Amino acid sequence: MPPVDAPHLALSVGFWSDQFVNGLTTGSLYALIALGYTMVYGVLKMINFSHGEVFMLGSFAGYGVLAAMGGDDISGVMVAVTILAALIGAMAVSAGTAAVVERIAYRPLRNAPRLAPLISAIGVSIFLQYLVLDQTDARAKFYPDIFPRGDFSAGPFDITYIQTFLIASSLAMMVFLYVIIQRTRMGRAIRAVAENPANASLMGVDVNRTIVMVFVLGAAMAGVAGVLHGLFFQTIRGSMGFLPGIKAFTAAVLGGIGSIPGAVAGGYALGLAETVGRELLNELPGVDLGNQWRDVIAFSLLVTILIFRPTGIFAERASSRA
């Protein structure tokens, strides 16, 4: 489609701040999902291709909980209670799926050539996606519209309640995860296994259990992202996992795969690149990129980063690339 309106847009401060908030919102979701990729990669040096589907299952689990607790009729205090229940339900389902998948499809391949687990993961991804498509007759489901509307204003920024909730809860989850990794016994075990599984096992760490924990923690984050996605964008379907999955992987790579703060930073960076970045490109003369080029931006970023700086733009030390 050729450009229509040559000087692109008369841009205001409000426009940019709105796009910034949009970028942050999307970025929060990418960041949450990216955590799962980055943790698994950090420990197993493996791209868990099915992580996007784990996210999708979380979304459906949350939907199930919300629907069971009354759907559109929920109001008042019950809104908070149900959302909490949905989050917990989603975390449980996602984590459970990831644990089972790890046991069946990944653990037997731990010493196989590097490509074997990747292909197995693609298989899992297809399996889960079509299982859900089959169960839902490939129809979209709509999250109940129960979240209170309205927005906060701070200077040029207008942030709706739901956006605030989404950004805040994803940040909270990330901090929670960071504390687990840095401060608990389990976190130490995870870091030890990531450093060197053989040594960790010599030091008495149960490597298998730790790896399952890594999958479970990452999946729980993806489950939360699934519910937040549902609450915010409202439409969910069996095939929804692929694109956010691959973009979250991009985010993880962007931030330096293997690094937890990196995944978070990468998520926000990608979210902003897709929104603010695209509009900035549109400010260039002769450039007029519609929304349809958004994914191209994300994929180009992925390709470029992997080629020129496979350690990520935020990683200060060159290590995790094997």
Added chain:
Amino acid sequence: MAAGALSVRGLGMQFEGLSALADVSMEVPAGEIHGLIGPNGAGKTTFFNCLTGFYRPTAGELWLDAQRVDGLPTHVLSALGVSRTFQNIRLFANMTAIENVLVGSHIHIGVGGTDVLTARRPSKYAALERMLSLRGAPRAALQGVVELAGAVGRPPAVRRAEMEAVNTARTLLGAVGLAGKENALARNLPYGDQRRLEVARALATRPGLLLLDEPTAGMNPQESAAMVGLIRRIRDQFETTVVLIEHQMRVVMGVCERITVLDYGRKIAEGTPAEVQRDTRVIEAYLGTRAVKEAGDGSP
């Protein structure tokens, strides 16, 4: 290829702030068998990795005869005559013995493939340079097409080259004592044979400088003695300079004409075996606090 002289000037290698090699200089004249010894973690294998382009040295220069070679890609170094074996045997496990050797003679099987010699030492912006190197693309593409056409069409010249390579490979296998085992998968060979196969593969590249990383590791005294004989024979027969890392002092003293001693990434001594044995710093490094540990480990 005639034996090559190696000159190392102020070589240094740092990993994330950790210094593995610092200011190492040495001269190995053509045709010498040179030993490289030192306690575990002294930087011997790192030194080899720098020499073969696995690592890019962070300081210093490497010269092979009259050419500066540090920072060149591995395959170019190989083409220039640097070949090696590995401490923890790295054969192509799922290929047969003769195929392993044939890979070694890769660039000597004639179809195209001369471009390796013109490769430049890359700077910091390697990825960018790869994009810019497109100027040479038409020639490279043409060479590629020639090579592919040769492989598919298999004209007499290519057949001849292959047959020659096969014959050479057989000779090499015979020379290291693997005659009759051409078709065995590398991973099915006994340990000693695997070591010898690595040597044959390294020789197939027609090296001017052969780097042997603990060639007798894990061998019994008889096998070790045979390896010593083999190393001497190789030097004489194939006209190559040999640098070897070795832990068994009997081997080192028996075969090496000169020895360099590394400790904590620095050169602490150099000289003939007799000189080195008398050097106090060497004795200290070996018999000092870590001597007990060394003995306990055996040869790693």
Added chain:
Amino acid sequence: MKRAYWSRLHWLLAAFALVAVVAAACGGDDDDDDTGGDGGDVTYGTAGFKVIEIAAGAPVKIGVSSVTSGDLTGLGQPIVDAAILAGEGKTIQGHPIEWVVKDDQCSPDGGAAAANQILQEGVVATVGPICSGAVVAAQPQYEQAGVTHVSPSSTAHKPTFPDRDQVFQTFLRTTYSDDIQGPAQAKFAYGTLQAKTAYIVYDTDAYGSGLRDAFRKAFEAEGGKIVGTPEGFEKKTTDFKSIVTNIQNAKPDLVYFSGFYAEATPFIKQLRAENKDVKFLSGDGVKNDEFTKGAGADAEGAYLSLPSPVYAGDGYRSFTELFEKATGLKVDSSPFVAESYDAATVIITALEKVAEKDGDKLKIDLEKLNEEIRKVELDGAAGKIKFDARGDNVGGETPVSLFVVKNGAYEEVKD
């Protein structure tokens, strides 16, 4: 000698590349624009009509090419069910009707494969394919076999204005093409809604981009102005926030959405969260109950068009009753089911006239069947049906009807 040989090859390659570049550059500027909507001069290709004989007691076979697997099953299966309903309790001179249902996966190679399977079974006509991509890929095969195929839901420009010179004689459709819906929407937007500027949001697939082109052309012809960059989205997109911000910035009178309800629902929710006033107009891909149910209060005031007259006739009422009883689905929630019922009805009606008894056998001349189907005029479940020479349905006097969402229900708008 070797050197000379290779350098010659070198030149040959270079010359080859040059030819390619020049050829590409030359071809660049002549643009053929065949988007004219006239059904005027039409030349047909050669269709391979045959005469089919059906043995005593054997069924008359009719094909159905639709989607019965994957993402679009929800669209395809009700269309199959509706077509089959049209044959319920009917026989062709005592011969039962058998439906040959094949999955075309809504894709070109699926369409071609399904066509082949359907044709192999000796069908006399086919309902479908339902997706334009599958139609275009399958048309040559049906044409070659002389089997008339009536699509209930392919709305693209291409099936009746093919890239090749001749029009396909065996293709017809009971739905209306984008070339009719787009202009009607534009007229409604510019005239009735008084929208002088419009912002376009479209699904990048064949349906979305096709309708977008039809609307845009007509809207600009009316005198309207498209503002901002037309924003495309891939199917399954849920995040429209960035587009909404751009809409806010461009301040259009109207947002034109060319796509399906699954994306329209999150889109309008995100739009209304920021902007309560801008008018929203969309087409048949959105107008169904899933949209009003999913978007709830945010759907209020949305304008939607359907490329068919308002369903009101007896045909519609009886079909609705039949369909809802048989499938448990609401007619309004499944697009193109009435058209599918009509497509099957058209075929059966023509069959009844054309089929000839020959002893205890039944003879069906496919050429006569094609002629008869083209001549059919019918008050169907989706309105009046009459075909033009290209196979487009021109039966409806006001073939496009417009609705506004009020209190969660669709209410017709008359201009």
Added chain:
Amino acid sequence: MNPMRQLGDSTVGRLPGAARWPLFLALVAMLPFLLSDVWIQMLFFVGLFIVLGLGLNVVVGFAGLLDLGYVAFFAAGAYSLGIMTSPGSPFDLDMNFWLVLPLGVLIAASFGVLLGLPVLPLRGDYLAIVTLGFGEIIRLFLVNREDVTAGSQGLSAIARPEIGSFQIETFTHWFYFILIAAVIVGFIASRLRDSRIGRAWEAIREDEDVAAAMGVNKVKYKLMAFAIGASVGGLGGVLYASFIGFINPAGFSLQVSIDVIAVVIIGGMGSTPGVILGSLVLIGFPRILQFKETADFLGKFEWLRDGLNGIVAAFDTVIPGSIGRLPAASEWGRELADDTRFIIFGALLVAIMVLRPEGLVPSRRRQLEFETEDLPVPAGGAA
């Protein structure tokens, strides 16, 4: 299998082996006389995926590079033909099929080189993801650069090949056409595998650092593998576009890449019979399930369905309404070919990786037949 088989000393080696392929091909060439059009059309697609599989096999099986964006090259070939021959193309060049065929292959190959040049130094899984991203970029480009590709509206009436006045038109013609293409590609692939180049690929796959230390230019040979794979992908694309006559971007999704990868992996990486079997299982079988013949055949198992439904009914009386009944036996094929197909497909990929990573028909480990007085050849397990 071995580098030297055709070279001099081993013509005596295995005559039956040498005769196996011609015999197989002769049998395959008879198929059009035995089967109806529907089957031949199915076999065309099987053949197409054999061609694609053989091409990708060079990249994945020989050189060990996982390419998840193979569809990009397939699309490059298909759109080369589409854009240059379709009357609906924005350029309307109306070129001849035979002219575009090499051009399409060349264009696809240059895509391969252009992509490969920067990404090949990357390892395994990173390469997989970059190629996946590249494949998606190409698809999005096809969708959105409507001024070049006609976008989602697609290109139809694409040229078909003519030889003199003879037009390749019927399914049977196409069947032989794709058969010839597959034989040529298979021949080239096997010649390459048995050459110095193939050995270099194998060495890179085994241990690329050591391969480099032995003088193998990693980037060059990876690039070569990529270019060969891409050319074959392009060839497949040209043939596909011409056969089907109509292309639009929806046909060039990630699913195609995954299908081809699966064909290679399920059959057995590096193995030609593996690719053939993989294509039959993954591409042919789901189509066969939908055929009338299959329905007729399964219809004979109505008794089995009755029996099973009896068991189901028994359960149902214990827990009412818990499970549905099985559909008619003749419908089983179709039911299986619907969504269940992908569920099985996913599970199959996992199962193969976990239980039999070498594939169903692994490439037999080269057993060199040198005429040397010989140690017994060790039992060659596959990689």
